[in-house]
Amino acid sequence: MxxxxxxxxxxxxxxxxxxxxxxxxxxxxxxxxxxxxxxxxxxxxxxxxxxxxxxxxxxxxxxxxxxxxxxxxxxxxxxxxxxxxxxxxxxxxxxxxxxxxxxxxxxxxxxxxxxxxxxxxxxxxxxxxxxxxxxxxxxxxxxxxxxxxxxxxxxxxxxxxxxxxxxTSPEGEKAAKILDIFTRGLGHIGKADTAVYLRPRHGGIGMPEGRDVFINACHYMIEGLQVVTESNGKTLADLKYIAPHQANKRIMATIARQIDFPEDRILSNIGEVGNTGCPSCGIALSQNLDRVERGDLVGLTVFGGGYSCGAVLLEFI
CATH class of the missing domain: 3.40.47.10 (Thiolase/Chalcone synthase)
Known part of the structure; x- marks a missing residue:
C-alpha cells in the first residue's frame, strides 16, 4: 500500500x-x-x-x-x-x-x-x-x-x-510519496540510560552526556538515511535535501562532511529557534518547502535520547 x-x-x-x-x-x-x-x-x-x-x-x-x-x-x-x-x-x-x-x-x-x-x-x-x-x-x-x-x-x-x-492518495498542492520509513531503538548502546533525561520535579530536561549524544547521533542519523535509500535502490548522493533533527549545528555539519553532502542542502533552522525536539526535522522541511521541486528525494533523519533513531525517504510528486 x-x-x-x-x-x-x-x-x-x-x-x-x-x-x-x-x-x-x-x-x-x-x-x-x-x-x-x-x-x-x-x-x-x-x-x-x-x-x-x-x-x-x-x-x-x-x-x-x-x-x-x-x-x-x-x-x-x-x-x-x-x-x-x-x-x-x-x-x-x-x-x-x-x-x-x-x-x-x-x-x-x-x-x-x-x-x-x-x-x-x-x-x-x-x-x-x-x-x-x-x-x-x-x-x-x-x-x-x-x-x-x-x-x-x-x-x-x-x-x-x-x-x-x-x-493513500497522491493528492495535495505539494504531495510526497513515503518511499520508506525506518526506526530503531538504541537503548543498549553508549550512555543511553543517562545521556538525556526529563524529570519534571527533579531537574527538568538535562543532557549531561553531550559528547556521547554527539558521537552516536552522527553515526545513526547517517545509518538511517542509508537504510531508507538503499532499500529503494538509491544512494545518499541521490538526495536533493536532508532535513535532520535540529540538535546541534555541528552534528549537521559533521554528517554533511562524512557523507560528502553539500551543507547548503542540509535544511536547518537551529540558529533561529534552537532545538525544538521531535518536530524539528519536520519544521525545517515545512519552512523550506518552496525549495523542493517535483521529483526531489528528501530524507528526514533523527536521533533521540534514550537512545533511538529513525529516517524517512520522501519523493515529491
Missing part, C-alpha cells in the same frame, strides 16, 4: 530568547553558545501556550491545505516527550477541536525520534486496514521543562509544532 503526505504545516511561537539572556543565567556568553551549537536565538511559547495549543495551531494551518475534509480523519497520532497532559493528549485535543468522531487517537514518545515513530504507526494502521486518512502532529514545549541555569543544556531548547496529513 502506497502512503502519501498530502499537506505539511508548522507553528513556531513568536517570542525569541537571544544568547545574551543566558550570560546571567548560566554564565555562557553568545560566542560560546553559538560556536558550539549554532544557536543565536530560540523560540519560546507565550503565556497560555502549551504542547496542545501549539499542536492545534499547526493543525489549523494544515486544515486549508487538506485534500479531504478534516472531519473525515480516522486516525490522529501525536508525538511528544514534553506533554501538556498525559491523559487528554494533543491527539484528543485535535479530535475535540475538529469533531473527528471516527478517529482513533493516541500519543507516542520516543524522545526526538517520536515524529518518525508516529509516521510509522500510521503506516501500520493503514496496512491493517484500520485507517485511510491520518493527521500526525508533533509538538514540544521544551521551555516548560528546561532548567535554564544548567550550563550543559539549559540554553539549547526551543518550542514548536509540525502537522502533516497522510492518506
Amino acid at each position: 502506497d502512503l502519501y503526505i498530502n499537506a505539511i504545516a508548522h507553528y513556531i511561537p513568536e517570542a525569541r530568547v537571544p544568547n545574551s539572556y543566558f550570560k546571567d543565567v548560566n554564565g555562557l556568553d553568545d560566542e560560546w553558545i553559538f560556536s558550539r551549537t549554532g544557536i543565536k536565538t530560540r523560540s519560546k511559547a507565550g503565556e497560555g501556550e502549551n504542547t496542545n495549543t501549539m499542536a492545534l495551531e499547526a493543525v489549523a494551518r494544515l486544515k486549508d491545505k487538506l485534500p479531504f475534509a478534516i472531519e473525515d480523519t480516522d486516525l490522529v497520532v501525536a508525538a511528544t516527550y514534553s506533554p501538556h497532559d498525559t491523559v487528554a493528549t494533543a491527539a484528543h485535543a485535535i479530535q475535540r477541536a475538529y469533531t473527528t468522531r471516527a478517529a482513533k487517537c493516541l500519543s507516542v514518545s520516543s524522545a526526538c525520534s517520536s515524529f518518525i515513530n508516529a509516521i510509522e504507526i500510521v503506516q501500520g494502521y493503514f496496512a491493517m486496514g484500520k485507517a485511510t486518512k491520518a493527521i500526525v502532529v508533533a509538538s514540544e514545549h521544551n521551555t516548560e521543562y528546561c532548567n535554564e541555569s544548567c550550563p550543559q543544556s539549559g540554553h539549547l531548547w526551543g518550542d514548536g509544532a509540525i502537522a502533516i496529513a497522510i492518506s
Whole structure:
C-alpha cells in the first residue's frame, strides 16, 4: 500500500530568547553558545501556550491545505516527550477541536525520534486496514521543562509544532510519496540510560552526556538515511535535501562532511529557534518547502535520547 503526505504545516511561537539572556543565567556568553551549537536565538511559547495549543495551531494551518475534509480523519497520532497532559493528549485535543468522531487517537514518545515513530504507526494502521486518512502532529514545549541555569543544556531548547496529513492518495498542492520509513531503538548502546533525561520535579530536561549524544547521533542519523535509500535502490548522493533533527549545528555539519553532502542542502533552522525536539526535522522541511521541486528525494533523519533513531525517504510528486 502506497502512503502519501498530502499537506505539511508548522507553528513556531513568536517570542525569541537571544544568547545574551543566558550570560546571567548560566554564565555562557553568545560566542560560546553559538560556536558550539549554532544557536543565536530560540523560540519560546507565550503565556497560555502549551504542547496542545501549539499542536492545534499547526493543525489549523494544515486544515486549508487538506485534500479531504478534516472531519473525515480516522486516525490522529501525536508525538511528544514534553506533554501538556498525559491523559487528554494533543491527539484528543485535535479530535475535540475538529469533531473527528471516527478517529482513533493516541500519543507516542520516543524522545526526538517520536515524529518518525508516529509516521510509522500510521503506516501500520493503514496496512491493517484500520485507517485511510491520518493527521500526525508533533509538538514540544521544551521551555516548560528546561532548567535554564544548567550550563550543559539549559540554553539549547526551543518550542514548536509540525502537522502533516497522510492518506493513500497522491493528492495535495505539494504531495510526497513515503518511499520508506525506518526506526530503531538504541537503548543498549553508549550512555543511553543517562545521556538525556526529563524529570519534571527533579531537574527538568538535562543532557549531561553531550559528547556521547554527539558521537552516536552522527553515526545513526547517517545509518538511517542509508537504510531508507538503499532499500529503494538509491544512494545518499541521490538526495536533493536532508532535513535532520535540529540538535546541534555541528552534528549537521559533521554528517554533511562524512557523507560528502553539500551543507547548503542540509535544511536547518537551529540558529533561529534552537532545538525544538521531535518536530524539528519536520519544521525545517515545512519552512523550506518552496525549495523542493517535483521529483526531489528528501530524507528526514533523527536521533533521540534514550537512545533511538529513525529516517524517512520522501519523493515529491
